[in-house]
Amino acid sequence: MTTAPEAPGTDQVGSPRLRKEDARLITGQTNWTDNIQQTGMLHVAFLRSPHAHARITSVDTSAARQQPGVVAAFSGADFAGEQGSLPCAWPVTEDMALPEHPPMAVDEVRYVGEAVACVVARDSYAAADALEAIDIEYEPLPAVVDMEAALAEGSPLVHEGSGQGQGSNKAFVWPFTAGDVDSAFEGADVVLTRRYHQQRLIPAAMEPRSVVCRPDGDAFTLWSATQIPHILRLMLAMTTGIPEHKIRVIAPDVGGGFGSKLQVTAEEVLALLLARRLRKPVKWTETRTEGFQTTHHGRDQIQDVSIAADADGRIRGLKVDLLADMGAYMMLVTPGVPVLGAFMFPGIYKMDAYSFSCTGVFTTKMPTDAYRGAGRPEATYAIERIVTELADEIGMDPVELRRRNWITHEEFPHTGVAGLTYDSGNYEAATDRAMELFGYDDLRAEQRRRRESGDPVQLGIGVSTYTEMCGLAPSRVLGQLSYGAGGWENASVRMLPTGKVEVVTGSSAHGQGHVTAWSQIVADKLGVPFEDVEVLHGDTRVSPKGMDTYGSRSLVVGGTAVVEACDRVLEKARKLAAHMMEADEDDLEFTDGRFTVRGTQSPATSVQEVALAAFAAHDLPEGAEASLDADATFDPENFSFPHGTHLCAVEVDTETGEVRLRAYTAVDDVGTVVNPLIVDGQVHGGLAQGIAQALYEEAVHDADGNLVTSTLADYLVPTAADLPDFTTDRTVTPSTTNPLGAKGVGEAGTIASTPAVVGAIVDALRPFGVQDLRMPCTPQRVWRAIADAREAARSEGGQR
Amino acid sequence: MIPAQFDYVRPGDVAEAVRVLADSDEPKVMAGGQSLTPLLRFRLAYPDVVVDLSGLTELRGVTDDGEWLRIGAMTTHDEVMNNPMVAAHCALLSLATRTVADPAVRHRGTIGGSLAHADPAGDLPAVALALDAEFLVSGEDGERTVPASEFFLDYLTTALDVGDVLTAVRFPKMGGWGFHYEKFSQAAQAWAVVGVAAAVRRDDGTVTEARVGLTNMGSTPVRASEVEAACRGVPARLETLREAAQSADAGTDPPNDLSAQADYRRHLARVLTGRALAKAAGI
Numbered sequence A: 001m002t003t004a005p006e007a008p009g010t011d012q013v014g015s016p017r018l019r020k021e022d023a024r025l026i027t028g029q030t031n032w033t034d035n036i037q038q039t040g041m042l043h044v045a046f047l048r049s050p051h052a053h054a055r056i057t058s059v060d061t062s063a064a065r066q067q068p069g070v071v072a073a074f075s076g077a078d079f080a081g082e083q084g085s086l087p088c089a090w091p092v093t094e095d096m097a098l099p100e101h102p103p104m105a106v107d108e109v110r111y112v113g114e115a116v117a118c119v120v121a122r123d124s125y126a127a128a129d130a131l132e133a134i135d136i137e138y139e140p141l142p143a144v145v146d147m148e149a150a151l152a153e154g155s156p157l158v159h160e161g162s163g164q165g166q167g168s169n170k171a172f173v174w175p176f177t178a179g180d181v182d183s184a185f186e187g188a189d190v191v192l193t194r195r196y197h198q199q200r201l202i203p204a205a206m207e208p209r210s211v212v213c214r215p216d217g218d219a220f221t222l223w224s225a226t227q228i229p230h231i232l233r234l235m236l237a238m239t240t241g242i243p244e245h246k247i248r249v250i251a252p253d254v255g256g257g258f259g260s261k262l263q264v265t266a267e268e269v270l271a272l273l274l275a276r277r278l279r280k281p282v283k284w285t286e287t288r289t290e291g292f293q294t295t296h297h298g299r300d301q302i303q304d305v306s307i308a309a310d311a312d313g314r315i316r317g318l319k320v321d322l323l324a325d326m327g328a329y330m331m332l333v334t335p336g337v338p339v340l341g342a343f344m345f346p347g348i349y350k351m352d353a354y355s356f357s358c359t360g361v362f363t364t365k366m367p368t369d370a371y372r373g374a375g376r377p378e379a380t381y382a383i384e385r386i387v388t389e390l391a392d393e394i395g396m397d398p399v400e401l402r403r404r405n406w407i408t409h410e411e412f413p414h415t416g417v418a419g420l421t422y423d424s425g426n427y428e429a430a431t432d433r434a435m436e437l438f439g440y441d442d443l444r445a446e447q448r449r450r451r452e453s454g455d456p457v458q459l460g461i462g463v464s465t466y467t468e469m470c471g472l473a474p475s476r477v478l479g480q481l482s483y484g485a486g487g488w489e490n491a492s493v494r495m496l497p498t499g500k501v502e503v504v505t506g507s508s509a510h511g512q513g514h515v516t517a518w519s520q521i522v523a524d525k526l527g528v529p530f531e532d533v534e535v536l537h538g539d540t541r542v543s544p545k546g547m548d549t550y551g552s553r554s555l556v557v558g559g560t561a562v563v564e565a566c567d568r569v570l571e572k573a574r575k576l577a578a579h580m581m582e583a584d585e586d587d588l589e590f591t592d593g594r595f596t597v598r599g600t601q602s603p604a605t606s607v608q609e610v611a612l613a614a615f616a617a618h619d620l621p622e623g624a625e626a627s628l629d630a631d632a633t634f635d636p637e638n639f640s641f642p643h644g645t646h647l648c649a650v651e652v653d654t655e656t657g658e659v660r661l662r663a664y665t666a667v668d669d670v671g672t673v674v675n676p677l678i679v680d681g682q683v684h685g686g687l688a689q690g691i692a693q694a695l696y697e698e699a700v701h702d703a704d705g706n707l708v709t710s711t712l713a714d715y716l717v718p719t720a721a722d723l724p725d726f727t728t729d730r731t732v733t734p735s736t737t738n739p740l741g742a743k744g745v746g747e748a749g750t751i752a753s754t755p756a757v758v759g760a761i762v763d764a765l766r767p768f769g770v771q772d773l774r775m776p777c778t779p780q781r782v783w784r785a786i787a788d789a790r791e792a793a794r795s796e797g798g799q800r
Numbered sequence B: 001m002i003p004a005q006f007d008y009v010r011p012g013d014v015a016e017a018v019r020v021l022a023d024s025d026e027p028k029v030m031a032g033g034q035s036l037t038p039l040l041r042f043r044l045a046y047p048d049v050v051v052d053l054s055g056l057t058e059l060r061g062v063t064d065d066g067e068w069l070r071i072g073a074m075t076t077h078d079e080v081m082n083n084p085m086v087a088a089h090c091a092l093l094s095l096a097t098r099t100v101a102d103p104a105v106r107h108r109g110t111i112g113g114s115l116a117h118a119d120p121a122g123d124l125p126a127v128a129l130a131l132d133a134e135f136l137v138s139g140e141d142g143e144r145t146v147p148a149s150e151f152f153l154d155y156l157t158t159a160l161d162v163g164d165v166l167t168a169v170r171f172p173k174m175g176g177w178g179f180h181y182e183k184f185s186q187a188a189q190a191w192a193v194v195g196v197a198a199a200v201r202r203d204d205g206t207v208t209e210a211r212v213g214l215t216n217m218g219s220t221p222v223r224a225s226e227v228e229a230a231c232r233g234v235p236a237r238l239e240t241l242r243e244a245a246q247s248a249d250a251g252t253d254p255p256n257d258l259s260a261q262a263d264y265r266r267h268l269a270r271v272l273t274g275r276a277l278a279k280a281a282g283i
């Protein structure tokens, strides 16, 4: 049991407060979108394409309209004039193909599950039943499932005439070069080339997507299980033409997103349009299988990576060539995800030259988009895997090779080859601590013993010394990258007459614990009890300005806005307190929520007394307002760069291919820690998700483009029962890019763990000649890799 | 969950259940609902009546029946795995039941439902087959007993007719045997890729008899008869049992699916059978 200290008002930051949110969430007193009821509310069900690619030749909804309980039924054509095209906010190149993406397909479907028609009925059962009465005919077109086949000459096209240079499935090419790559490779003693596959993943948030929309006169209130109420409102207005000030978006309790709810979905747009057309509140909630098919997917890249180094292990250069599967359409940040990763391939290493190229490819599958880490896990996987391969190639310990190449702690701030300036870090400290906790040398000794004795259970050790860019993002940089918006965040802090505090934040919590963390920050800043702070968020009417939650940005950017708003409140309070205390402002000291006059014994004035005086306004100083509140918008100058060292030991049963996680040590440096419990929670969940990519999860499509893993029985999301006890610790090197010194922790575990686990499996199997394994490393894949390597060794031996 | 429409009946005794089943066109019995609910949810089953057996307390619990242990069909997995009589006389069933799904499913799912559902990936059918269990069935024409060897007919298909209620399963008491259930799955709480149910009786250093049932090696649970024959009279040593296990996949027709190809399943069956026999023999 963790016990939380009850210090009032001060030293909240850094203490393991239990989360304010939890009692309510755990006891089911929640307000999920699907719990919302409205008078006269109707229920929507969507008919979805069973084809990955087909022309719609006819749709007849008349029989569905005759079904009991049905109020209306529509096809895509019925909304063709008003539904617009789902937005993409990140056209990464000027010539990027940006095909129309109608919320309900009108002429052609391009992935299994694409909405083609809908039924609106008095209850969700009647709506689902009536779908079967819709008469729709398709003329099947060839599916385009595989990225490389999609790029081959003569491949069927996903979009006729809208690929790069027309007539292809190539959506864009985004190149980047720094330094003289050719000479870095030409003069190198060692050049290694590897191909890594990032399988397609399904974010699988606990709470399914759900949306309710109610017409209020000429305005609309839309509740959605979304991470981005503010961006959603803007995009709904731009997509449908309904004026922005007539749309209120509320994200009530939201049960996880991992990027999948950082989206503007067909169902949200259609809920708005259906509410407008029918003048009734409507609700839609996805089933799990519907969610697997039609909530955006993640990853799905083929990475061709080459590294050049000297014989002593010094890295000279890196080349990365990516194919990134966009799926059938460009959704909110679909093309931006692999591009964001471009900056992270060099990782923590110094090198002379780097080149990157990403080709976006259309296929007839669900679009991909942001998924926990978004571009950075892919990059980290590639660099951490190939650096370990390099160590093996030159016969060096993988940690030693990293030491020779990483930025040393004296070298910060450091501008790396990809152009990012890493503000702070201490890779040595995190690595030393991780190796000590892990028992690195003992495990290596055990590994040697098992190898020598030919133990059927082999031991492997994986190393991941990751960094990532968090705190998305400086608006200026986003502009340079052609992103359609900024990266600032807004907060307001208001002291109420009774001394209680309301904090309004533009960050949109969906499970992270913002309410607790923000309360801790404000309690310390204003010297008020933790319990006296309320945090309001997730409603465009309550928190009108915001850029929402993704990319480990909330604390770093949104938290800083809270700090700045508190500073402004205190500035006001100081003026008023000086007036009340008949002292000079400069002579006032403020500690633990109390103003005192420096060098005197005169009685203190509490910030609560100041709040009441501001409200009463009976005696305000010249020019002061009758309020103690302030607003702040923070736009970061730079990203923040969490880093850490993760070490993983696996046991591989070479008879069955089973992989057992024997030990996992994570030492992360996320800068200042506001709440260690929350940070541990983020690390544990992140590790689980990264391990899931390494060992369990894969969205599999058949040759016709059907999603085969469409239930939780086939798409294996690991549970606590699959995971070891994690050993976690931290080093603290504060960020210098924000006043909190925080760096972000939402994605670190996911980014770091995947290469640590796969690296460990490959390490275990090195004696067999195995150099790589496709993820997820299922027992069958591991067993086959061993069998194939043995076979290869046998036939090589035979030839000799 | 949005199934198609159906009527719902919760009878008070077996006779009423049988009557309701006889009077309906396309009835479906519901026990714990853990396998039936997904079928309804995906609209793979369209029953006109769902007959919920949860009111039949007479079908719940374990009784000592002399040579046999009689387990009511509505006994939950959780009750089976914690029952001391099952542990004492038929430990293989306790061991295998412990590997079924997760605690939530085990508190609702029943032994009768698992066996009647007859999923070849389910853990209990192979146990029932290996131990020569018997199935007690009530139907329109009265009661009958079906031996395990005649119960599992095909994928999700058993000797039960639409109008039948499985009332109990009985297992022979097996004193002096050693047991092990070796389950290989891709995640801790997942279905078996392959499972091996093994029972071994030894006379000092010699194996006198062995029973082996295989999970997910065909469209029904499979008895590894060649292995059983190969074990008879061999020294109870790791190498000999591993050797005997080499024929574990003989006569099987394992599926190719997402979690494994047939050749890998055959390999697993051999390895896991060796391990299961060794553990059951106390090695």
Ligand SMILES: Cc1cc2nc3c(=O)[nH]c(=O)nc-3n(C[C@H](O)[C@H](O)[C@H](O)COP(=O)(O)OP(=O)(O)OC[C@H]3O[C@@H](n4cnc5c(N)ncnc54)[C@H](O)[C@@H]3O)c2cc1C
Residues within 6 Å of the ligand: B028, B029, B030, B031, B032, B033, B034, B035, B036, B037, B053, B073, B074, B099, B100, B101, B102, B105, B108, B109, B110, B111, B112, B113, B114, B116, B117, B121, B122, B123, B124, B160, B164, B165, B166, B167, B189, B190, B191, B192
């Ligand atoms: C997430 C999950 C994981 C699972 N993992 C496993 C696993 O690892 N191993 C495993 O073995 N099982 C697993 N199961 C299945 C579980 O064991 C179920 O409990 C079992 O398959 C069905 O039992 P039930 O009582 O719920 O039957 P129900 O779902 O109610 O019924 C199943 C079928 O049997 C019929 N039926 C039930 N009772 C009778 C009766 N008395 N007479 C006649 N017909 C009857 C029903 O008509 C239906 O066709 C899992 C289930 C879930 C949901």
